Amino acid sequence: MxxxxxxxxxxxxxxxxxxxxxxxxxxxxxxxxxxxxxxxxxxxxxxxxxxxxxxxxxxxxxxxxxxxxxxxxxxxxxxxxxxxxxxxxxxxxxxxxxxxxxxxxxxxxxxxxxxxxxxxxxxxxxxxxxxxxxxxxxxxxxxxxxxxxxxxxxxxxxxxxxxxxxxxxxxxxxxxxxxxxxxxxxxxxxxxxxxxxxxxxxxxxxxxxxxxxxxxxxxxxxxxxxxxxxxxxxxxxxxxxxxxxxxxxxxxxxxxxxxxxxxxxxxxxPATTAELLHGESAGEQLAMSISVDTEDSDWTATSRDRKGELFTRIALRATLDNDTAAAAAAGWGNDSAIAFDSDGRGDPEAFVWTFRWQTSGEADEFVAAFEESLDRRTDDWADRTRVERVGDRTVAIAMGPDEFREGTAISESDGDVTVDVDARVEDDGWFRVEAGPATTGAVANGGATTGAAAAS
Structure with a gap:
């Protein structure tokens, strides 16, 4: 062979x-x-x-x-x-x-x-x-x-x-x-x-x-x-x-x-699950660049992945009814899930999941649905999750220990998103700053993930 x-x-x-x-x-x-x-x-x-x-x-x-x-x-x-x-x-x-x-x-x-x-x-x-x-x-x-x-x-x-x-x-x-x-x-x-x-x-x-x-x-x-x-x-x-x-x-x-x-x-x-679900009406996948700065922290970004509309719908469906989950995930334009660990083993302990939505209204709908799902959940991760509107059509979700969430600032400038881990904390622990010069891992969203397609 x-x-x-x-x-x-x-x-x-x-x-x-x-x-x-x-x-x-x-x-x-x-x-x-x-x-x-x-x-x-x-x-x-x-x-x-x-x-x-x-x-x-x-x-x-x-x-x-x-x-x-x-x-x-x-x-x-x-x-x-x-x-x-x-x-x-x-x-x-x-x-x-x-x-x-x-x-x-x-x-x-x-x-x-x-x-x-x-x-x-x-x-x-x-x-x-x-x-x-x-x-x-x-x-x-x-x-x-x-x-x-x-x-x-x-x-x-x-x-x-x-x-x-x-x-x-x-x-x-x-x-x-x-x-x-x-x-x-x-x-x-x-x-x-x-x-x-x-x-x-x-x-x-x-x-x-x-x-x-x-x-x-x-x-x-x-x-x-x-x-x-x-x-x-x-x-x-x-x-x-x-x-x-x-x-x-x-x-x-x-x-x-x-x-x-x-x-x-x-x-x-189709190129994405959004196209799979909606055909041409899904709209084009939107550009989104994520920069990660962990220079002043003990955290390391270990991987990034695009999850897609279908994954998002299924995740919401764990808590919400099917119609609500489907409507909240529709209008997906792009996303990037970045995993972090603090002990050097590479096992993820925290995440920042950022979305770009086709319209501001669809971003609103997703935030409302995600917050509703958090209200219904009783698992430990629900208390370690924060959803935030970063821009007109951009939403970020930080998941992890208190020190990670409270020490992470997520901002958007000219359409580019910056995740600054161990940033200054003010008031409720979510303090936005403009993208600084010290960034690592600034790449267009995409990336590899584990798992394989099935033939069955």
Missing amino acids: NGRRLLAVLTVLSLSLAGCTAPVSPPNDAEVAGNSSVADGEAAADGETAAGADGETASNDGADAGDDADDGTERSLPIEPDPVWNRVATMMDTDAEQPELTVGVPSATAGQAFATDRSTFKQALNASAAGSISDGGAGPRGVTTPFGVYVEPADGPPVVVEQVLAHEYAHAVQYSESMFGAWLIEPTGSTDRQMTKTALIEGGATYVGDEYTERHLSDVPLQSEQMRRSYERSASGDRFFVAPYYFGAEYVDERLDTPANLQRVYADP
């Missing part, structure tokens, strides 16, 4: 192992009882049925060969996978080779794919609570890599397992057709960029899964509908996992009328 090919493989793994078919709760027995996986007895693409027309499970010749659980128990799928692949390939108009299928998701892969990110930043926003998604107990799930497909049947009905497999096979076609190949040579990018890419990858597969469900599965809820329900009901931290499926599927569905045209989604993709 040459160096370029190895680099592409390593990069694509970062896109494939961080997520999978969201393990939402399967439909109840009344919704699937007696259903065939082939709607109304319709013949499968190769003349076979994936499950018997009377709801009985068909034989599975090949999906279980050599596929054992971590405890050595042999596993198998309750459906025949070949007809599922043939249907997906036909729908997507591809001659790609059927990928290798493994029954069961390896523990290490599942842990990486489904674990809820409980970063300190999300904890500071009270948006890190984990639920059924991270514990893996919610039903069938799958993971797709460039090397094959993994499906965990769990206890789901055969039709639900089939729906998950169709989603994973859609990912296999995405990889085979290099639908997002240009992303493989990009730097990791910001959280906003990663969420946008993940939404297009997962939204594309969810869209294909919906089309498959409508054509071949009777009375089974669409995957996009399951994701909507899961987004509404999930723990706050799990919503970050589910959101790309839900909003990504909405984006794709509005732009396509057939899975055969899925490639078009990746030819001219």
